[in-house]
Amino acid sequence: QKEVEQDPGPLSVPEGAIVSLNCTYSNSAFQYFMWYRQYSRKGPELLMYTYSSGNKEDGRFTAQVDKSSKYISLFIRDSQPSDSATYLCALESSGDKLTFGTGTRLAVRP
Protein backbone atom coordinates (compact mmCIF):
# COMPACT_ATOMS: atom_id res chain seq x y z
CA GLN A 1 0.00 0.00 0.00
CA LYS A 2 1.30 3.43 -0.94
CA GLU A 3 1.76 5.95 1.87
CA VAL A 4 -0.29 8.51 -0.06
CA GLU A 5 -3.12 7.68 -2.45
CA GLN A 6 -4.48 10.18 -4.94
CA ASP A 7 -6.95 9.63 -7.78
CA PRO A 8 -5.00 10.34 -10.99
CA GLY A 9 -8.07 11.51 -12.90
CA PRO A 10 -8.27 13.04 -15.40
CA LEU A 11 -11.02 15.25 -14.05
CA SER A 12 -12.91 17.44 -16.54
CA VAL A 13 -15.30 20.16 -15.33
CA PRO A 14 -17.04 23.17 -16.90
CA GLU A 15 -15.85 26.67 -16.09
CA GLY A 16 -17.36 27.94 -12.84
CA ALA A 17 -17.71 24.50 -11.26
CA ILE A 18 -16.54 23.60 -7.77
CA VAL A 19 -13.68 21.11 -7.91
CA SER A 20 -12.86 18.64 -5.14
CA LEU A 21 -9.46 16.97 -5.09
CA ASN A 22 -8.60 14.36 -2.47
CA CYS A 23 -5.78 12.33 -0.96
CA THR A 24 -5.73 9.65 1.68
CA TYR A 25 -2.72 8.59 3.67
CA SER A 26 -1.72 5.77 5.96
CA ASN A 27 1.17 7.15 8.03
CA SER A 28 0.10 8.93 11.21
CA ALA A 29 3.54 10.59 11.41
CA PHE A 30 2.58 13.07 8.69
CA GLN A 31 2.16 16.45 10.34
CA TYR A 32 2.27 18.98 7.51
CA PHE A 33 0.00 18.98 4.48
CA MET A 34 0.48 20.82 1.21
CA TRP A 35 -1.14 21.17 -2.17
CA TYR A 36 0.94 21.96 -5.24
CA ARG A 37 -0.16 22.89 -8.74
CA GLN A 38 1.98 21.79 -11.65
CA TYR A 39 1.56 23.07 -15.17
CA SER A 40 2.94 21.07 -18.06
CA ARG A 41 6.74 21.22 -18.26
CA LYS A 42 6.97 23.28 -15.08
CA GLY A 43 7.91 22.59 -11.49
CA PRO A 44 5.27 22.28 -8.74
CA GLU A 45 3.95 25.57 -7.31
CA LEU A 46 2.86 25.70 -3.67
CA LEU A 47 -0.85 26.55 -3.32
CA MET A 48 -1.75 25.70 0.25
CA TYR A 49 0.13 24.71 3.40
CA THR A 50 -1.44 23.58 6.66
CA TYR A 51 -0.55 21.57 9.72
CA SER A 52 -3.77 21.21 11.66
CA SER A 53 -7.10 19.53 11.14
CA GLY A 54 -9.80 21.82 9.80
CA ASN A 55 -10.14 24.23 6.91
CA LYS A 56 -7.79 26.86 5.52
CA GLU A 57 -9.00 29.27 2.88
CA ASP A 58 -7.04 31.38 0.40
CA GLY A 59 -9.08 33.10 -2.27
CA ARG A 60 -10.85 30.49 -4.38
CA PHE A 61 -8.92 27.66 -2.72
CA THR A 62 -9.82 25.81 0.50
CA ALA A 63 -7.65 23.09 2.00
CA GLN A 64 -9.27 20.66 4.39
CA VAL A 65 -7.48 18.21 6.67
CA ASP A 66 -9.05 15.42 8.70
CA LYS A 67 -6.26 13.74 10.66
CA SER A 68 -8.61 11.26 12.33
CA SER A 69 -9.66 9.89 8.93
CA LYS A 70 -6.24 10.51 7.31
CA TYR A 71 -7.92 12.42 4.53
CA ILE A 72 -7.06 15.75 2.92
CA SER A 73 -8.93 17.75 0.31
CA LEU A 74 -8.51 20.79 -1.87
CA PHE A 75 -11.58 22.66 -3.08
CA ILE A 76 -11.47 25.11 -5.96
CA ARG A 77 -14.43 27.46 -6.28
CA ASP A 78 -15.46 29.19 -9.51
CA SER A 79 -12.93 27.13 -11.48
CA GLN A 80 -11.26 28.82 -14.44
CA PRO A 81 -9.59 27.39 -17.57
CA SER A 82 -6.29 28.68 -16.14
CA ASP A 83 -6.76 26.21 -13.26
CA SER A 84 -6.18 23.36 -15.75
CA ALA A 85 -3.10 21.62 -14.40
CA THR A 86 -1.99 18.64 -12.33
CA TYR A 87 -2.63 18.98 -8.61
CA LEU A 88 -0.33 17.19 -6.21
CA CYS A 89 -0.86 16.60 -2.54
CA ALA A 90 2.34 16.49 -0.49
CA LEU A 91 2.73 15.37 3.10
CA GLU A 92 5.64 15.83 5.45
CA SER A 93 6.68 14.21 8.67
CA SER A 94 9.25 15.71 11.02
CA GLY A 95 12.09 14.61 8.75
CA ASP A 96 11.37 17.36 6.22
CA LYS A 97 11.02 14.95 3.32
CA LEU A 98 7.90 15.47 1.18
CA THR A 99 5.86 12.44 0.16
CA PHE A 100 3.71 13.19 -2.88
CA GLY A 101 0.59 11.67 -4.30
CA THR A 102 0.60 10.70 -7.96
CA GLY A 103 -1.23 13.91 -8.92
CA THR A 104 -4.71 14.56 -10.34
CA ARG A 105 -4.97 16.05 -13.82
CA LEU A 106 -7.70 18.71 -13.97
CA ALA A 107 -9.16 20.20 -17.15
CA VAL A 108 -11.57 23.15 -16.87
CA ARG A 109 -13.63 23.56 -20.06
CA PRO A 110 -14.51 27.12 -21.15
Add this chain to the structure above:
Amino acid sequence: ETGVTQSPTHLIKTRGQQVTLRCSSQSGHNTVSWYQQALGQGPQFIFQYYREEENGRGNFPPRFSGLHFPNYSSELNVNALELDDSALYLCASSRDRVEGYTFGSGTRLTVV
Protein backbone atom coordinates in the same frame (compact mmCIF):
# COMPACT_ATOMS: atom_id res chain seq x y z
CA GLU B 1 8.97 34.10 -11.09
CA THR B 2 10.40 31.20 -9.10
CA GLY B 3 13.38 31.87 -6.86
CA VAL B 4 14.89 28.48 -7.72
CA THR B 5 16.65 28.11 -11.06
CA GLN B 6 17.82 24.85 -12.58
CA SER B 7 20.13 24.09 -15.47
CA PRO B 8 20.13 22.73 -18.04
CA THR B 9 16.44 22.63 -19.01
CA HIS B 10 16.80 19.51 -21.12
CA LEU B 11 19.53 16.94 -21.45
CA ILE B 12 20.04 13.77 -23.48
CA LYS B 13 22.62 11.26 -22.30
CA THR B 14 23.66 7.76 -23.28
CA ARG B 15 23.30 4.79 -20.95
CA GLY B 16 26.41 4.41 -18.79
CA GLN B 17 27.37 8.07 -18.91
CA GLN B 18 27.52 10.47 -15.98
CA VAL B 19 25.49 13.67 -15.60
CA THR B 20 25.57 16.75 -13.35
CA LEU B 21 22.44 18.82 -12.81
CA ARG B 22 22.61 22.23 -11.20
CA CYS B 23 20.33 24.28 -8.97
CA SER B 24 20.53 27.79 -7.59
CA SER B 25 18.23 28.53 -4.67
CA GLN B 26 17.24 31.70 -2.86
CA SER B 27 19.54 33.38 -0.39
CA GLY B 28 18.75 32.19 3.13
CA HIS B 29 17.20 28.92 1.96
CA ASN B 30 19.44 26.53 3.83
CA THR B 31 17.43 23.40 3.04
CA VAL B 32 17.66 22.04 -0.49
CA SER B 33 16.05 18.83 -1.70
CA TRP B 34 16.18 16.93 -4.97
CA TYR B 35 13.29 14.95 -6.40
CA GLN B 36 12.84 12.64 -9.38
CA GLN B 37 9.50 12.81 -11.21
CA ALA B 38 8.73 10.09 -13.74
CA LEU B 39 6.07 10.77 -16.35
CA GLY B 40 2.59 10.64 -14.82
CA GLN B 41 3.92 10.21 -11.28
CA GLY B 42 4.43 12.40 -8.26
CA PRO B 43 7.96 13.52 -7.36
CA GLN B 44 10.07 11.00 -5.44
CA PHE B 45 12.50 12.21 -2.78
CA ILE B 46 16.18 11.60 -3.64
CA PHE B 47 18.03 13.43 -0.86
CA GLN B 48 18.17 16.64 1.13
CA TYR B 49 20.88 18.98 2.32
CA TYR B 50 20.83 21.34 5.25
CA ARG B 51 23.60 23.84 4.56
CA GLU B 52 26.43 21.65 3.21
CA GLU B 53 25.45 18.44 5.01
CA GLU B 54 23.23 15.66 3.65
CA ASN B 55 20.51 15.09 6.24
CA GLY B 56 18.10 12.74 4.54
CA ARG B 57 18.06 10.27 1.69
CA GLY B 58 15.31 8.44 -0.16
CA ASN B 59 15.36 5.01 -1.75
CA PHE B 60 17.93 5.79 -4.42
CA PRO B 61 21.26 3.98 -5.01
CA PRO B 62 24.64 5.54 -4.19
CA ARG B 63 25.25 6.44 -7.83
CA PHE B 64 22.93 9.38 -7.06
CA SER B 65 25.01 11.90 -5.14
CA GLY B 66 24.99 15.59 -4.46
CA LEU B 67 26.70 18.67 -3.21
CA HIS B 68 25.42 21.88 -1.64
CA PHE B 69 27.60 24.97 -1.54
CA PRO B 70 27.60 28.02 0.78
CA ASN B 71 26.49 30.26 -2.11
CA TYR B 72 23.12 28.40 -2.23
CA SER B 73 24.01 26.44 -5.34
CA SER B 74 23.61 22.68 -5.49
CA GLU B 75 24.47 19.78 -7.74
CA LEU B 76 22.91 16.40 -8.38
CA ASN B 77 25.31 13.88 -9.89
CA VAL B 78 24.18 10.59 -11.39
CA ASN B 79 26.75 7.99 -12.43
CA ALA B 80 26.31 4.98 -14.71
CA LEU B 81 23.06 6.26 -16.17
CA GLU B 82 20.28 3.76 -16.78
CA LEU B 83 17.28 4.05 -19.10
CA ASP B 84 14.97 4.25 -16.04
CA ASP B 85 16.77 7.40 -14.91
CA SER B 86 14.89 9.28 -17.63
CA ALA B 87 12.71 11.72 -15.71
CA LEU B 88 12.19 15.33 -14.63
CA TYR B 89 14.63 16.21 -11.85
CA LEU B 90 13.40 18.88 -9.47
CA CYS B 91 15.25 20.99 -6.96
CA ALA B 92 13.33 22.49 -4.04
CA SER B 93 14.46 24.90 -1.35
CA SER B 94 13.06 26.20 1.90
CA ARG B 95 13.96 28.81 4.48
CA ASP B 96 11.84 27.11 7.10
CA ARG B 97 8.83 24.84 7.25
CA VAL B 98 6.32 27.69 7.62
CA GLU B 99 6.98 28.88 4.08
CA GLY B 100 6.93 25.44 2.50
CA TYR B 101 9.18 24.48 -0.38
CA THR B 102 9.81 26.40 -3.61
CA PHE B 103 10.50 24.23 -6.63
CA GLY B 104 12.47 24.99 -9.73
CA SER B 105 11.14 24.19 -13.22
CA GLY B 106 13.30 21.09 -13.36
CA THR B 107 15.74 19.43 -15.73
CA ARG B 108 14.28 16.88 -18.09
CA LEU B 109 16.81 14.08 -18.52
CA THR B 110 16.48 11.53 -21.29
CA VAL B 111 18.74 8.49 -21.26
CA VAL B 112 19.03 6.63 -24.56
